Structure formats: structure tokens, C-alpha cells
Amino acid sequence: MITLNSAALEKLSGSRDLQIPAYEMAERRVGIVHFGVGGFHRAHQALYVDRLFNAGHSRDWAICGVGLMPGDARMRDALVNQDGLYTLVSKAPDGSREARVIGSIAEYLFAPDDPTAVLRRLSDPAVRIVSLTVTEGGYNYNPSTGEFQYETPAVAADLAADFSDGSAAPSTMFGYVTEALRRRREAGTAPFTVLSCDNVRGNGDLAKRMMLAYAERKDPELARWIEAHVAFPNSMVDRITPVTSEEDRAMVAQDYGIADAWPVVSEDFLQWVVEDEFPAGRPAFEEVGVQMVSDVEPYELMKLRLLNCSHQAIAYFGLLLGHTYAHEAVADEDLVHFTRRLYMDGEGTPTIPPVPGIDLEAYKDQLIERFGNEHVRDTLARLAAESSDRIPTWLVPVIRENLAAGRDVSASAAIVASWARYAEGTGENGEQWPVVDRLRDRVMAAASRHDSDLLAFLRDGELFGDLVEHPAFVEPYTKALTTLREQGARALLKVLGRSS
Secondary structure (H helix, E strand, C coil): ECCCCCCHHHHHHHHHHHEECCCCCCCCCCEEECCCCCHHHHHCCHHHHHHHHCCCCHHHHCCCCCEEEEEEEEHHHHHHHCCEEEEEEEECCCCCCCEEEEEEEEEECCCCCHHHHHHHHHHCCCEEEEECCCCCHHHHHCEEECCCCCEEEEEHHHHHCCCCCCCCCCCHHHHHHHHHHHHHHHHCCCCCEEEEEECCCCHHHHHHHHHHHHHHCCCCCHHHHHCCCHHCCCEEEEECCCCCCHHHHHHHHHHCEEECCCCEEECCCCCEECCCCCCCCCCCCHHCCCCCEEECHHHHHHHHHHHHHHHHHHHHHHHHCCEEEEHHHHCCCCHHHHHHHHHHHHHHHHCCCCCCCCCCCHHHHHHHHHHHCCCCCCHHHHCCCCCHHHHHHHHHHHHHHHCCCCCHHHHHHHHHHHHHCCCCCCCCCEEEECCCCHHHHHHHHHHCCCCCCCCCHHHHHHCCHHHHCCHHHHHHHHHHHHHHHHHHHHHHHHHHHHHH
């Protein structure tokens, strides 16, 4: 067994089943700082940068990962001890695999350990891109109103603190990014580009609005400078990447002879569409498969409303039906019909503009094939987590557009109802599951009132806005939730299938 680190690469070089970096680790120079290093970032953006390095492009775009949350200490320990290296194994539906050691992360900083080191790195003129995978909730906005939430405790503390003399340090992404930009402006250093890689519509636009809202409250003059000089390109990202399991670690050890503290396993599909707006410069992403475009929105809506919303369609129904994995859910004829025909075709597709170069029918068929990749073993529990960030951001806009156009919303109403039923915390056979959500107590409290008020869950204006006032949505929602609670998920899918 070989412990993964820079010194081990020579020992691994003889394996025919494993690709290793074709460049020297000492050649890496940080040009990108990334907030939120998790499985997805390491299976996606970091892979693209690694491809660039292997293809002989400049090593000046290596990544410095930054962790802000207490849980990020685990990633610090894994990556620092392995010189930033980790194993990525992609699995195709036919069972074939591709394994490679990724070397594009040259540094990892856990901000609570040394905030000054993070600000120093962000202020470095060599850093020209700051990228983000901070999840939908990381942008700190109310999904119903779109407004920045100044009262969030960590944000409020950063807004009240003075970072200029070094006596205090930020704790949020907003605090670090704006303070670094302030220091760069004072030093006459060009600003970096802020690149969001999260599953949010107009993610760059959202990042800009929220960053400016924070900066305006902190330093209005700085906010005006950011608005005038900092680019926030939009992007669409796509790769199904389950949470790393102990089985994954054991597989990497057994099949490749590597002791890796935190490998990554993903599907073989990969896509990244990026708005080409990088005034400070960028890597030659187009040379390694990234689509650099002038307008990301059609691709973004396609992915959010077909892939992400369909993941929500199978998640709660799948768990209520007793399934554990995504591939089990789409092997269920009733559930795959509901997802593919009723939601994707009936309600998702009508809200998507023409997508250049994409056959939507083929794309939807491919999604079902991807969901059915049994080798990835993507759990429904992962898909059902953090629903209060996902449903309002991804599905509620679909509902609103269809209501405005006078189209049916029965499938979307059933998805929301399945979330409400899931949030009750107990399955149809008495099984209990942990509801993982930043608003867990709130959504479970609402779901607990269903016996006396079937609309209790829907009355949360922060999550659903005024949907509770729309009879065209409330009627199918109420019917769906009643059927789920009295007859079960299978009965509801049968009823919806007969009506299609």
C-alpha cells in the first residue's frame, strides 16, 4: 500500500490502470483561490485545471483551496498531508472506470487556523480568479425575495468588525473576498475575477448582487469600485458526484494500491459552460473541453430545471417508496414515468429556451441513463439534503413560470408535497430518517402540523413566496399531500400516471 503524496508519484508511475500528473509538483504556482473544496470541486474544476497542466499549459493556475467551516478541518488534514493530491475515479454506466491522481490543488488553507494567510493569498497579484462552490445557501439570500440577509450572525459580525488594522479577521466568504479586494485596491493591484460554480440560476449575477450588498453596507466606496472593476461571469456546472464512502476508500486501496484519506468517485459525464469574461486573464479552459460562451443562461436553465429538479423528483418519492439509491429510483417504472414524462416533458421543458447545439430529447434520455448508473451509487439521502436551499431555488421558479403561462403544475406540486411528506421524518413503514437541512427544525415543525393544516408547510413565505395564494397550485398540492399521507407514494404515482 502506497500512502499518497508527492514522493509516492514515482512509485505509482508504472500502473497501467492509473494516470498520474505528467508535471512536477514543484512547478505549480497558485493563480486560483477556491472557497468550498468538496467532492464536486475536486471532480470538476480541479480536474479541468489538472488536464491543462498535463497538456503542457502554464502551471501558474494551480488552486489554493480555502475552508471556512469547522467541518473543513477534515479536508485540511487530508489534502495537506497528501501535498494536495487525491485520487479521482470516474465510473461509466457499463462499469468501466478511469482513475487518475489529481495534482492541481497546490495549497489548502483552513481559514480559522490562520486568517492572515488566507488574506495574504487573496491579495497576491498572481491570484487572478477566486472561485466558489459554497452551495446555494452560501450566498446568504432570501430565496423568496432575493434580498441579502444582513442579520445572519456571521455576516453581521463581519460587517461590524474592522479588518484594516489586523486586530480582527473575517469569518465569511463575503468578509474575506471584500477585504482582499479592498487591500488590492489600496495596493494598486488589479482585482481578481469571482467565478461562481454553484447550482444557482445566474450564479455569477447572484454572486455579484450579494457581494455588492455586503460591500455597500461595509464600505460604499469599495462597493462602487467592485461594481466597476470586478467581473462575475456566470457558469453552468455538471457532474454527479456522490459523497465519498468508506467503500470508495477501500476500492481505491484494493484496486490501485493507494492509501488516500479522501478520494473522489464520480460519474463519467462532465460538462462546464462558462461566460467568457475574465479581464484579469484565465486558463485556456477551451483546450480541455470547457464551453466558453457569451450567454450561459440556456445551458443553465436546461441543467437546473431538468437535472437538478428531476433529482428532487426522485429523491423524496424514492425514499418514501423504500429505495436507497438513485439507480433504484429510476428502475422503478412508476417513478421514472413521473420524472421523465410528467415533470421533464410536461413542466420542465416548456420553461427552457432553445439551447444551442443541444437536442433536449436526447439530453433528457441521457439524464435517466446517468441517474441509473448503478456503479456511482448516488444516494437519495444526498439528493434530499438541504432541500430548503434547493426547492426554492430550482423548482419554485418553474412553478411560477408555468402558473403565469396558465400551464399545469401537478407534477411540480407533487414534488413539493413529497418534500413536505418526507419532512415529517417518518416513512410509510415507520422508518425514521434524519432530515438534513439548514432549516431542519423549521420545516419539520411545519410538517408536524399537517393533521390540522395541510397547507402548513406551504405557508413559509421565505421558501415559497405567495404560492399558497394560487389555487392552481394549492389544489394539486393538497390532493397530492393527502394521497401521500393516506394511501402512500405508490398510490399517488399511479394516480398521476393515469391522468397523463
